[in-house]
Amino acid sequence: MQKKIWANGEITSFDKISVINHGLHYGTAVFEGIRCYDAQRPAVFRLKDHIDRLFHSAEVMGMQPPFTKEEIVSAVKEVIQENGFRECYVRPIFFYGEKMGLSPIDAPLNCFIIAWPWGKYLKKDAVSVKVSSFLRISDRSAVMTAKVSGYYANSVTASLEALKEGYDEALLLDHEGYIAEGPGENIFFVKGNTLYTPREGAILPGITRESVMQLAKEAGYGVEEKKISLKELSEYDEAFFVGTAVEVNAIANIDDNVFKGEEEVTKDIKNAYYRAVHEREEWIDYV
Ligand SMILES: Cc1ncc(COP(=O)(O)O)c(C=O)c1O
Secondary structure: OOOOEEEOOEEEOOOOOOOOOHHHHHOOEEEOOEEEEEEOEEEEEOHHHHHHHHHHHHHHOOOOOOOOHHHHHHHHHHHHHHHOOOOEEEEEEEEEOOOOOOOOOOOOEEEEEEEEOOOOOOOOOEEEEEEEEEEOOOOOOOOOOOOEHHHHHHHHHHHHHHHHOOOOEEEEEOOOOOEEEOOOOEEEEEEOOEEEEOOOOOOOOOHHHHHHHHHHHHOOOEEEEOOOOHHHHHHOOEEEEEEOOOEEEEEEEEOOEEOOOOOHHHHHHHHHHHHHHHHOHHHEEEO
16 A cells, blocks of 8 residues: 555554554554645645644553654655655554553554555545444543544444445434534534534544634634534535545435535535645645
8 A cells, every 4th residue: 555654763664563462452543644735745734733633642542652743743744755645645553562451551652654645535526424323432431532543443333334225424423312423524514604513522523624614714604513413404405524534525415314415605615625725824734
């Protein structure tokens, strides 16, 4: 997949790890998904914010990375450069290594960064979504502001269920029955000139979500974070997913509730996001 990776401080092409691996057995890895765009030169979107979240996730899992944030920021750029990518997806991952038994105390910590070209994540401009029978993990079960690999078992079961039933993507509810998020992305709804999105708590508060809220406000839209129930869905005109991987992707329907797709507000926000990732200097780190 990737030619050159960054492994514990060095650029190498080696990417084999022991199967006796705490991260593999117990999901004790923390990671980020970051996109780099071709803006005349490679432009990494909100790199420092992603690395801040990576270190927050590491802290939640009791990890003490032997690298500073600044070193990881430079290493991300180095991986992009070494591979000669103009546009790519970057995945820094920290995981506990060779130790069995649940406690990770004294387990070695591995720090890797890999990158690969990754085009459109959801394959349709407007996706069909199934409300999952699985609930999103509650903030009483896990620290939802962290991006921990073990949490993704919840996302994977929801995705498999949706795909098996012929949908493109899943939508998970929180433990109170309100809409939380997709398996790997946040969600927005549109009514008139206002955007609505589930409040923080049972969601990963995404960097794209925050960017979109800011861009929408600047474009003159109202933005409201609130509890959103399935019963309300018919009131909304448009719905879209946001996230580093999915970027801004329209939703055609959620179960039987049909939305307008990639039109009007969704299109406007998608364009504003496209411009921001290519041009908005304050959010870009150039390689
Ligand atoms: C569960 C989940 N929610 C939301 C997001 C969106 O987060 P971001 O916009 O920071 O990529 C992601 C992706 O990282 C995710 O995995």
